[in-house]
Amino acid sequence: MKAACVENGLVLVRELPDPEPGKGQALVRTHSCGLCASDAHFISGGQNVIDLSRKMGGPYAALHYERAFVPGHEFVGEVLDYGPDSRRSVKTGRRVTSVPIMRQGGTHAVVGFSHECPGGCGELMLLDEDFLLEIPEGLPDDHAAMIEPLAVGLEHARRGRPEKGDAALVLGCGAIGLGVIAGLAMMGVGPIVAADFYADRRDLALKAGAHIAIDPRETDPYGPLPDFGGRRVNLIYENVGVPGMLQRIVEAAPFDGRIVMGGYCMEQEALFVFAAQNKRLNIQFAGGEEPQDMDLALRSIADGRLDVTPWLGGRVGLGGVADAIANLSGPGTPVRTVVDPRLL
Amino acid sequence: MKAACVENGLVLVRELPDPEPGKGQALVRTHSCGLCASDAHFISGGQNVIDLSRKMGGPYAALHYERAFVPGHEFVGEVLDYGPDSRRSVKTGRRVTSVPIMRQGGTHAVVGFSHECPGGCGELMLLDEDFLLEIPEGLPDDHAAMIEPLAVGLEHARRGRPEKGDAALVLGCGAIGLGVIAGLAMMGVGPIVAADFYADRRDLALKAGAHIAIDPRETDPYGPLPDFGGRRVNLIYENVGVPGMLQRIVEAAPFDGRIVMGGYCMEQEALFVFAAQNKRLNIQFAGGEEPQDMDLALRSIADGRLDVTPWLGGRVGLGGVADAIANLSGPGTPVRTVVDPRLL
Incomplete structure (x- = not known):
């Protein structure tokens, strides 16, 4: 072949x-x-x-x-x-x-x-x-x-174990980030804040179910959300996968924040453990999709829930x-x- | 003064x-x-x-x-x-x-x-x-x-949210690690495996409630536990606080393992995120004791539960x-x- x-x-x-x-x-x-x-x-x-x-x-x-x-x-x-x-x-x-x-x-x-x-x-x-x-x-x-990239995002979304009261931030709106957004939207999580450098990706994030889409160079993704009573994000999904993201999130996350590491970064990350301790953060490393995620992804695409x-x-x-x-x-x-x- | x-x-x-x-x-x-x-x-x-x-x-x-x-x-x-x-x-x-x-x-x-x-x-x-x-x-x-160092260990112990079926590993048996062991023992967690280079610390770990105390240079703390049906540890408490511990734990931890980072390391850690993703690990950063931990620590010392x-x-x-x-x-x-x- x-x-x-x-x-x-x-x-x-x-x-x-x-x-x-x-x-x-x-x-x-x-x-x-x-x-x-x-x-x-x-x-x-x-x-x-x-x-x-x-x-x-x-x-x-x-x-x-x-x-x-x-x-x-x-x-x-x-x-x-x-x-x-x-x-x-x-x-x-x-x-x-x-x-x-x-x-x-x-x-x-x-x-x-x-x-x-x-x-x-x-x-x-x-x-x-x-x-x-x-x-x-x-x-x-x-x-x-x-189906497969969507399933990865759906797995990441549920791996963060979202609860009522969580405000989610999705960093990076490639296929995985868009899948995370779709998964969170299906679970009724809100608000969902999407962050990406590019306008076309932010448009797709809104279509996938994000409530707000921002350029993180212009708007602080961790700041108060005026349309949501000044709430701040506390459940952060990393879908960029470049070195430096982890420590940046740790520095910006709120006390008791939860981080889901989705981006598959193959370079070494540097981390100050005490910075994460001072905020009592939790990091869940996403492990990749399982058959249940593939099944939901297939149904979501086939029935038009996600175009x-x-x-x-x-x-x-x-x-x-x-x-x-x-x-x-x-x-x-x-x-x-x-x-x-x-x-x- | x-x-x-x-x-x-x-x-x-x-x-x-x-x-x-x-x-x-x-x-x-x-x-x-x-x-x-x-x-x-x-x-x-x-x-x-x-x-x-x-x-x-x-x-x-x-x-x-x-x-x-x-x-x-x-x-x-x-x-x-x-x-x-x-x-x-x-x-x-x-x-x-x-x-x-x-x-x-x-x-x-x-x-x-x-x-x-x-x-x-x-x-x-x-x-x-x-x-x-x-x-x-x-x-x-x-x-x-x-009371205060014991309270720190008690906080770390509960921060790992131990559940029935968890097998805990406590790395480092200084005051904090000993407090973690005491806290886990009070919560009925078992087995508790304590690891320390020094024999006197291992003796104290057993006195504090550990079921097994090993020298990690001689015995793999992540190997099967013969006295506990070959089970392996899945809930790992880091209480050493020196650089390199995080990546070493990530490399050794089992799939779906949970790590509580207690040691307050002030130097930068290096971490391969994909290694933690491949095992779908969770890291909870311990945040330090709260008044409830101080109260329990005081009572535990005063009533002789922990000497x-x-x-x-x-x-x-x-x-x-x-x-x-x-x-x-x-x-x-x-x-x-x-x-x-x-x-x-």
Whole structure:
């Protein structure tokens, strides 16, 4: 098959052997796959993730930075076949997505961050048949590719255990931040304050359910909220994933504030513990979506509760992946660029 | 009055003006005051605390590293007098302790980290009369000085919100760690695993209620616990307060582990956020004791539930404070050295 690979920090299109489905695995032809900031972060910080995964144990331990792997964990594709002794739970020809997890004995690989389980930037993928989520007919491929990033945001939202009386701040309105907003809105949390540098992202935040959207360079996100009786945010969601965010939030958060760290930062953060102690803060590290989040994301997109049409804006073939990953953020960039590996 | 002062990182005995009690303040003659690792940490890292407190707002913002202040926040003393319009809630001549907090308008100072509110390393102190806690007759001064550090540990213990099924690890068995163990034991948490490099501290940990006490250089504190069905710790209390502890705990903690950061580290910590995300960890930063913790600490010491006699082992006058602060930890050092400022 053809695939865009990450190899030693470079993105290259290569011809690779077709993957062969094992027991309990489905072989899938990719139709669309979103490109995520994690893909870009891995190119610069991936060695840190590999090193620490080897030290701590974890699914990235088997990765070799200098060996090719096929990225892409926000995928949708059509079931072509199954490995031996499979339940064949979804009919061939139907479209599926899945949590990007492949069980391997007692452990698991992350699809799109593994040499054995190519991600959605290749023509073919292997998926764990127990995790397949069938896509309803009529839902376009690129919309279906947004299920996974939305599910990540929904997981982050609930991981903060919002309660009545919480005022939430969502820092960063990329796909994950927008998903957090949608999740908080579904849970009835309010007010939800969205903060992003870019006007187009702030518009999307309001559409996703934020009550207020601000440019944090112009308005202090931690200040009193005039439209909400002067209340201040106390439940802060980090979805930017660049170094320095953690300490900045700790310095700005209120006493007894709760922080959910969603942005997957692969560089080292610096933190003054006493600063967090003086405010008795709590930090919950978000762990990534679970099947329940995927299910809710699928239903929310399919029934129109969340319109992801404005998230989409770029569509490339395999030859466009390198450029797209190099230009994921900045003013005017779409929330998600998707790759269709059937195109070159 | 005479006092041992901290000034520009040095500990010096000085003659200072006697403090004069204002409205709502009691004037107290110090009988005994414990020396805490925070006092030592401030000498090296205090400027970090001051700088960040100025940036974030906080009680240390008014401190000047190069100006003298009187440390000591684990004090007991005798009420000499009150400021104007006071309730005189505790009779003069009776002994008191207090949370080391002095309200000042809408904000507060920390007694022992303030130019206005001298700590227990001086002959005289000012205390907020609403926070006075009377010491029962018969409780020795030095035992009463252990109420505050015990209260800190009790606060940390409850801040971790232990639940049935939690297995706790207490890292560092100084006064705070021992207080955490005592608090967990009172809440019925088990097993409680105590970890400390020194055998004498491990003995005290067992006396305080730990079920197991290990040297972490010899036994992995995160490994299966043979006497408890192979369970592993999942609720981890950090009471060491040296840089590097946070990342080390993050690397060793189990999936869904909860960490309570108690040690007051004034140096910058380095943290890989993704490592904590991969395990979906929660970090609760402990905020220091509240009056309820002081009350429970007093009752626990007074009724013999926790015998702090073996915590005590050093007693110095003002002239001995500098040496004592320089030698707070290490094998064979007592859990607490106390200063009696009536002695030179």
